[in-house]
Structure formats: C-alpha cells, structure tokens
Amino acid sequence: MAISFEENKAFDVIAFGRACIDLNAVEYNRPMEETMTFQKYVGGSPANVAIGCSKLGLKAGFIGKIPDDQHGRFIEQYMSSKGIDTSQMVKDTEGRKTGLAFTEILSPEECSILMYRENAADLYITTSEVQEEYIKQAKIFLISGTALAQSPSREAALKAVHLAKKNNIKVAFELDYRPYTWQSREETAVYYSLVAEKADIVIGTREEYDMMENLSSEGDNQTTIDYLFQHEPELVVIKHGVDGSYAYTKDGKSYQGKAYKTKVLKTFGAGDSYASAFLYAILSGKDVESALKYGSASASIVVSKHSSSEAMPEVSEIEALIQENNTYV
Numbered sequence: 367m368a369i370s371f372e373e374n375k376a377f378d379v380i381a382f383g384r385a386c387i388d389l390n391a392v393e394y395n396r397p398m399e400e401t402m403t404f405q406k407y408v409g410g411s412p413a414n415v416a417i418g419c420s421k422l423g424l425k426a427g428f429i430g431k432i433p434d435d436q437h438g439r440f441i442e443q444y445m446s447s448k449g450i451d452t453s454q455m456v457k458d459t460e461g462r463k464t465g466l467a468f469t470e471i472l473s474p475e476e477c478s479i480l481m482y483r484e485n486a487a488d489l490y491i492t493t494s495e496v497q498e499e500y501i502k503q504a505k506i507f508l509i510s511g512t513a514l515a516q517s518p519s520r521e522a523a524l525k526a527v528h529l530a531k532k533n534n535i536k537v538a539f540e541l542d543y544r545p546y547t548w549q550s551r552e553e554t555a556v557y558y559s560l561v562a563e564k565a566d567i568v569i570g571t572r573e574e575y576d577m578m579e580n581l582s583s584e585g586d587n588q589t590t591i592d593y594l595f596q597h598e599p600e601l602v603v604i605k606h607g608v609d610g611s612y613a614y615t616k617d618g619k620s621y622q623g624k625a626y627k628t629k630v631l632k633t634f635g636a637g638d639s640y641a642s643a644f645l646y647a648i649l650s651g652k653d654v655e656s657a658l659k660y661g662s663a664s665a666s667i668v669v670s671k672h673s674s675s676e677a678m679p680e681v682s683e684i685e686a687l688i689q690e691n692n693t694y695v
C-alpha cells in the first residue's frame with residue numbers, strides 16, 4: 367500500500383515541537399557524575415527529524431518557539447544552515463529557556479538522558495503563533511507527542527493538527543514520550559489517543575503505545591492496530607529497539623523490519639533517524655517494506671555516531687547499508 371501525497375507543495379515535511387540542545391558526553395563509558403566535557407548539538411526529537419529529512423534531500427520546515435538568546439540563535443542558525451525553513455520558529459521574549467538534554471553513555475547498551483526542561487520555550491508556543499497558510503504548504507505535517515504535554519503548546523499543537531486535517535495534509539504523529547514533561551500516565555494516554563486517532567501515520571516504540579493505551583504491562587501490536595485502524599490512521603509503525611520494527615497498513619498487511627548490525631556507541635538518536643528516513647522513503651513513493659529498511663538503516667548509522675542531529679546520514683549511506691543486508695536475525 368503506497369500513501370499518496372499532494373504534489374506541488376513547498377515543503378515535504380513541516381515538523382512541530384521542540385528544537386533544543388543536546389549536550390553529549392565526550393568522555394563516555396562512565397557515569398555523568400564523572401563526565402567533565404560535553405559536546406553541543408542541536409537536539410529535540412522533531413528538530414532532529416527535520417534535520418534528518420533535510421539531509422536526505424527533502425524540503426523541511428519547522429514550527430516552534432526558541433528563546434531570544436545565544437542558545438536560541440545557535441539552534442536557528444544551525445537548522446537554517448541545514449536547509450530548514452525557520453521562518454515559523456518564533457522567538458520567545460519572556461525569558462524562557464532552551465531545553466537541555468545531557469546524555470550519559472555508561473556503555474553502548476546503557477544510555478540515559480537527563481533533561482533540563484523547566485520553563486522550556488518550546489512549550490510556550492501559542493495558538494496564535496500557528497499559521498494555516500504555512501501548514502497548508504506541507505506534504506506531511508509531523509507532530510511530536512511532547513508538544514502535547516503542557517499548555518499552551520498543547521492547544522497550539524491541537525490547532526496545527528486540526529488545520530492539517532482541514533487542508534488534507536497527511537499528519538504523522540511521532541509519540542516521542544519523555545516522562546519529565548508529563549503530569550501523569552492518564553493525561554498522556556488522553557492526549558496521545560486524541561492525536562493518534564486523527565493522524566494518518568503513527569510512529570512509536572512498543573513502550574510508547576503502552577503509554578497511549580495506559581497499560582501497566584506490555585501490550586500487543588494486534589490490539590493497538592485494531593484500535594487505531596477504527597480511526598484515521600492508514601499506517602502504524604511499532605518499534606522494538608534492536609529487535610526491529612513492524613509496520614501495519616489499514617488494508618490488513620503487516621511488514622517486519624530488521625535492525626542492521628553496527629558498532630553501537632549509544633542508543634539515543636535511533637528513533638529520530640528512523641523517523642526521518644522512514645518518511646523520506648514513503649514520500650519518495652517506496653513501499654512500506656523498503657521504508658522499514660530505510661528507517662532501520664538510518665538508525666543503525668546514527669547509533670554508531672556521537673550525536674543525533676549532526677550524524678544524520680545521506681541517502682547513499684543508507685542505501686549502501688541496505689545493500690550489505692547485514693541484519694540481526
């Protein structure tokens with residue numbers, strides 16, 4: 367099943383949500399308490415996806431709010447230098463801050479992220495800062511689940527989804543669950559379900575779907591798709607870490623994607639690189655099975671590198687890895 371997109375749009379993807387900073391441990395394989403040096407990168411899941419898309423040759427735009435300070439300008443300049451349209455990245459003028467994600471790389475398998483997101487500017491974008499004329503220009507409108515965590519970003523995100531649907535723009539929902547931003551599991555489940563039911567494409571890990579379904583133990587993919595396919599979604603992607611990923615289409619088909627072997631440096635960045643390459647493949651008219659390969663190959667490249675955003679691969683690197691076909695069984 368191929369998803370059809372409207373042609374003649376100025377943007378392939380417009381992403382909505384946070385553009386922040388990642389501070390990745392330079393001395394890794396040790397706890398953060400013992401880490402003295404961190405390297406700065408642009409981060410934030412939807413910003414990473416937009417950067418990944420742009421690196422793959424797609425035209426990307428971004429809707430978000432950044433502080434009017436050195437960090438905000440660094441983010442805006444970096445994204446712009448990567449070819450992303452930043453015209454809808456609103457400057458906060460009330461002293462709000464850039465979200466910071468400090469990463470701890472204890473070992474390639476044991477990574478964690480310490481987020482500093484108090485008063486984060488991205489969560490203060492308002493409904494009046496979301497423009498219908500801009501959203502109308504996308505083939506895919508991508509929304510990150512974290513944008514739903516707090517008001518006024520929550521209402522701005524819901525308005526953006528509404529405008530996308532009203533204008534027949536495909537909505538891709540990356541569940542992107544970050545516990546620090548939410549008050550409760552129940553609240554997460556309410557807003558995740560609300561947007562997942564309206565989205566055309568939903569992407570998340572098994573654990574994130576468990577949040578959406580408010581489950582206390584691991585759910586099963588069949589129950590998830592039985593629920594979502596009663597609503598708008600045409601394509602549902604459920605990721606299972608190194609065990610690979612599954613895609614389900616509304617016409618009853620399912621596909622399995624295998625993870626590609628690599629020398630893993632850290633595990634974060636996998637999801638964002640996966641999403642950008644998966645969307646690239648779908649937008650390029652490739653079938654769902656190929657899109658799973660593109661997503662998995664891109665993720666495998668990024669987990670072998672130090673950053674999430676700067677490490678996003680080009681199409682040729684992804685295709686070379688797919689050719690090698692060196693997957694985990």
Ligand SMILES: Nc1ncnc2c1ncn2[C@@H]1O[C@H](COP(=O)(O)OP(=O)(O)O)[C@@H](O)[C@H]1O
Nearest residue numbers: 605606607608610611625626636637662665666
């Ligand atoms: N250790 C790994 N080696 C190679 N590929 C990986 C590894 N971990 C994850 N991936 C790839 O990245 C994809 C997304 O990873 P996952 O951990 O499920 O998402 P997230 O980063 O959003 O939590 C997986 O489906 C897999 O293809």
Ligand SMILES: O=C(O)C[C@@H](O)[C@H](O)C(=O)COP(=O)(O)O
Nearest residue numbers: 409410411634635636637638674
């Ligand atoms: O999303 C964030 O705010 C942090 C990211 O920038 C960071 O690179 C990361 O956690 C990416 O993780 P992923 O979800 O595994 O792609």
